[in-house]
Amino acid sequence: MDRLSIIGVVLAIGALIGGSVLKGAGLASLWSPAAFVIVIIGTIAAILLQTPLDTFRRAMKIVRWVFRPPAQDRGAVIRQIVEWSTVARKQGLLALEAQVEAQPDPFLKKGLQMVVDGVEPEAIRQMLEIELQGQGQRDLAAAKVFEGMGIYSPTLGIIGAVLGLIAVMKNLADPTKLGHGIAAAFTATIYGIGAANLMLLPMASKLKGVIHGQTAEREMIIEGLIAIAQGENPRNIETRLNGFVH
Missing domain, CATH: 4.10.910 (30s ribosomal protein s13; domain 2)
Known part of the structure; x- marks a missing residue:
């Protein structure tokens, strides 16, 4: 949490x-119900018009990362990779086959399976980097959904304020309604600017940070698996991977 x-x-x-x-x-x-409809519903409408369905679904799926980001323990991953490299040097790559199914991370599982299958290191790097790039682009596009909402909502707040002032102008003959009408008009501005700067834009930035962290961890995994495939010394692998932590 x-x-x-x-x-x-x-x-x-x-x-x-x-x-x-x-x-x-x-x-x-x-x-203000009117402000809510104009700003909140209007912002949702604008982002739905802008965003492909798959991207919007992904955005709704990863929004929980703002409060409960995926667990990232690079130290534990490094220890696991070093342990695998030690086993591989002593017993061969096939000795790691029992570890493949035990991996909860599909990316790590796929990479380890390729190592066990004896795929060439450069081919492992190429395939994993393609998958990493594709996943990173999808996740960043999903995070930008909230960034887009943060861009639209202030403008819709201004639209709400203008519409409120138009309603006020129609009641100029009744001064008792002017103060309340003007106050209600600017409520839409509060909704728009407040939603953007207190919620939507910070959420987008938090999600981007989580995604960059995941990408860095998976880059470390790629380097570790390739080092195992190349039969490097476990101490050298640990030293290299520690650079991703520090």
Whole structure:
């Protein structure tokens, strides 16, 4: 569980509510069904128009990484790879066959299977790097879904404010409605700018960070598996892979 993300969400909500209360606007001023429809529903509509279905599905799947990112323990992976290299040098690559099915990570499982099958090191590198690049591009495209929403929502907030002011102009003859109408108009701006800068853009950045971390870990795995296939000394492998940690 990413505690910083949880703290960030709580502080963001607290900042809006606390600011509204301290400024004397009250909590009621933060709720506007019209603003919600224009900004939130409008932002979802815009991103659906922009995004392919597979990318949107992937975005909805990885959004949980903001609060519960995939476990990354590079030290444990390095120890595992060094252990495999030791076994391979003593007993041969086929001795690692029993380890293949035990791997929960499909990427690591696929790479280790190629090592056991005796695939040439350069061929292993090429195939794994192609898969890594493709997965990285798909995940980054999914993270950009939230970045796109963060770009659209402030503009839709302005549209909501303009529509609210148009409604105010129609009631100029009734001064009692002006103050409330203007306040409601600017609520849409709060929705748009607040959603973008307190939620959507930070979420996109957090997801990109997680994806870059995964990519770096898998690059380390590629180097380790190729070193095993080439029969390198386990100590040399450990020294090389430690560079990915430090």
